Amino acid sequence: MYIGIDLGGTNIAVGLVDDTPKVIAQASRPTLSTRPYEEIVKDMAELCEEVAIKGGCSMAEIQGIGIGSPGSVDSKAGVILYANNLGWSNIPLVEELKKYFPAIPIAVENDANAAAYGEYAVNGNGAESFVAITLGTGIGGGVVLNNQILRGCNGAGGELGHISMVFDGEPCTCGKVGCWEAYASVTALIRQTKAAIEANPDSLMATKAAEEGKVSGRTAFEAAKAGDAAAQKVVDAYLTYAAEGIVSIINIFQPEVLVIGGGISREGDYLLNPIKEYAKKYVYGAAFCRTELKIASLFNDAGIIGAALASVQ
Amino acid sequence: MYIGIDLGGTNIAVGLVDDTPKVIAQASRPTLSTRPYEEIVKDMAELCEEVAIKGGCSMAEIQGIGIGSPGSVDSKAGVILYANNLGWSNIPLVEELKKYFPAIPIAVENDANAAAYGEYAVNGNGAESFVAITLGTGIGGGVVLNNQILRGCNGAGGELGHISMVFDGEPCTCGKVGCWEAYASVTALIRQTKAAIEANPDSLMATKAAEEGKVSGRTAFEAAKAGDAAAQKVVDAYLTYAAEGIVSIINIFQPEVLVIGGGISREGDYLLNPIKEYAKKYVYGAAFCRTELKIASLFNDAGIIGAALASVQ
Structure with missing residues (x-):
């Protein structure tokens, strides 16, 4: 069993991962990122124990805890060099979490790299x-x-x-x-869709957006599938x-x-x-x-x- | 001591490389790429022996022979999958050269990758x-x-x-x-320089090109250094x-x-x-x-x- 921690600017999501690999238990708390990092790590530790209990295993059965963090990460040192949306620089994240689980291997990766590694494990x-x-x-x-x-x-x-x-x-x-x-990106697609709606106010795409009250990454795709040429x-x-x-x-x-x-x-x-x-x-x-x-x-x-x-x- | 073979569309250049790493003896022959590959490899083998003699060592002292080849290369198999400028596909280059030097490790790499590895060895x-x-x-x-x-x-x-x-x-x-x-690329720079010369026929860049009878990758750089605004x-x-x-x-x-x-x-x-x-x-x-x-x-x-x-x- 392993534990994965997805540290975001808004939420800390923690999951117990089996050998499949699948997430078999999950828990989360708000990050409240303006707090001292020690408090955030304390929440991480508590969430780790929570998912272990939910998954019916003890912390002694956990072979490793990994954190995916936004920003620049020094994985060898276990340090967040810089994370804009957490307001962090040079945070010794692994060392801090080690205080709670000294016997378990703990590592930190950039979140996008961690996600890629997850896809690799399953689809690679x-x-x-x-x-x-x-x-x-x-x-x-x-x-x-x-x-x-x-x-x-x-x-x-x-x-x-x-x-x-x-x-x-x-x-x-x-x-x-x-x-x-x-x-x-989706952001770019929305921008492109909005520009096309402005230029084609009578299009199905424009009608859909008006009905939904917003333009999303799906607006143009759905209108195109329904035959809208502008979409x-x-x-x-x-x-x-x-x-x-x-x-x-x-x-x-x-x-x-x-x-x-x-x-x-x-x-x-x-x-x-x-x-x-x-x-x-x-x-x-x-x-x-x-x-x-x-x-x-x-x-x-x-x-x-x-x-x-x-x-x- | 090692031997490196730079296989090009025009020439086969072979060098004896010491541990520094430096090329201490060199020899080359025209590739004549329309020949059967066995003949090209025979030339490679003779050039290997030639540079060893020039460098004052025997083939027994050679720890490895490496070939840099254009095109797509399967390094594990030692095969050139496809090389446009040699007209090659699926050529078992390593196997063929092994016939001459069965006791020496032989490998083949894409030429750009080989060159990068050379820079890495010296400047990395x-x-x-x-x-x-x-x-x-x-x-x-x-x-x-x-x-x-x-x-x-x-x-x-x-x-x-x-x-x-x-x-x-x-x-x-x-x-x-x-x-x-x-x-x-240099090709692109020449194209960009030619276009600027056409638009600025009175520029120093234009004069330089006319004097030299051609536009090169240096034309714009040299004219710019001499104060030409268009360059x-x-x-x-x-x-x-x-x-x-x-x-x-x-x-x-x-x-x-x-x-x-x-x-x-x-x-x-x-x-x-x-x-x-x-x-x-x-x-x-x-x-x-x-x-x-x-x-x-x-x-x-x-x-x-x-x-x-x-x-x-």
Whole structure:
């Protein structure tokens, strides 16, 4: 048994993970991130004990505790170098949690990397090279090579959303312009959908958005499926941006498996098939590309499972 | 002592490499690539013996022979899967060369990866993560992580030149449009310089090109250094393209060391300093970036040294 801790800016979610690997018990508390970190870690420790009890096992049976944290993480030292949304810098997270569980191996990973490791454990089929991409509010990613997470020298490796896409393009949250994330995240899709609604106020897409009172990452996809030409244009453009970034990633890693997760991945084959087609055409040396493209399967559990398993990596 | 073989479309260059690692003896022959591969390998074997004699050692002292080959390479099997400029597919290169030297470890790598490994051996300072980029006729690259070349599952990993740069941009040799290579290779710089000369026929850059009877990768750089405003514009735009791609690569790998080679790298600090400035500003979480950016030092020897050392990796 393992425990995975998904530390977010809003909630601390903790799960007991078995060898399958599956989350068999879960508990969470609000992070209340302005508190001293010692209090947050105390809550983590209590949540660990809570999920162990819920899962019917003792802490002595726990083989490892892993934390997925936002920000730059020094996994070797067990320190959060910097996490913007927690207001943390140089927090000795592992050392602090060790005070509660001195006999259990404890490790910390960047949250996107932990989630990628979770997908790798479940969907990687032991691949020597594996990439996970999350098309969510932003674009996250993680790379696993020879069963090792690609961390880079500062724990911030695998920022796949911040590769170039459109020179001199839209501003990105990272301070640069034109990043992939600024074109193929859900946030970008919503922006693209809103612009298309403004230009096509009579479209089905516009009607749907008005009915729902908001524009979401599903608005354009649903209207396109119902035959709306303006929405189809939005979806086609979005899929090209998504595919173009995935081709760049394949050209770099030529991974055995590349898994696409995040909110938009719920579109399934409707998302996956056009990306496969695009990759077949445009990957460098496409005839020799052996990358298997798949939709992620773990969704929210990926972070907990990945952090749990990475603790004994 | 090791032997490195740099197999090109035009020449086979073979070098004897000592432990420094330095090339201490060299020999070459034309590839004549339309011949049966067995004949090409026979030449390789003879060149190996030639450099050993030149270097004053016997073949018994050779600890490994490494070949850097263009194209997709299955290093595990020792097979060239596909090399366009040799007209090869599925060539058992290692097996064939083993016939001449059955007692010596022999390995084959993609040539760009071999060159990256050579730079890593000399300039990597034992870095856990290392990237080499070649701004040449195209943009080549290689990645070394934990002393392992990043090969991908088909031997074609590390095609760093074929990440996106300009959406819907200039056509690239790979069949896609808008790749980094189509904006920051020497070929791209020459295209950009020619366009600027046409628009600025009275510029110093235009005069220089007319005097030399051609436009090269140096034309704009030299005219800019001499104060030509139009040339400076070309150089500034080129440097931004180069830097933008390097920022993407850093965001993915956060390598300890990133080395820039290829023809344009002879510009030294004139190239490196603006790229460093750009990276300092635009790398994701730049304040925590620890990547050391350097100019490559091996130039033409990188392939031979890298192939030689990779043979015993």
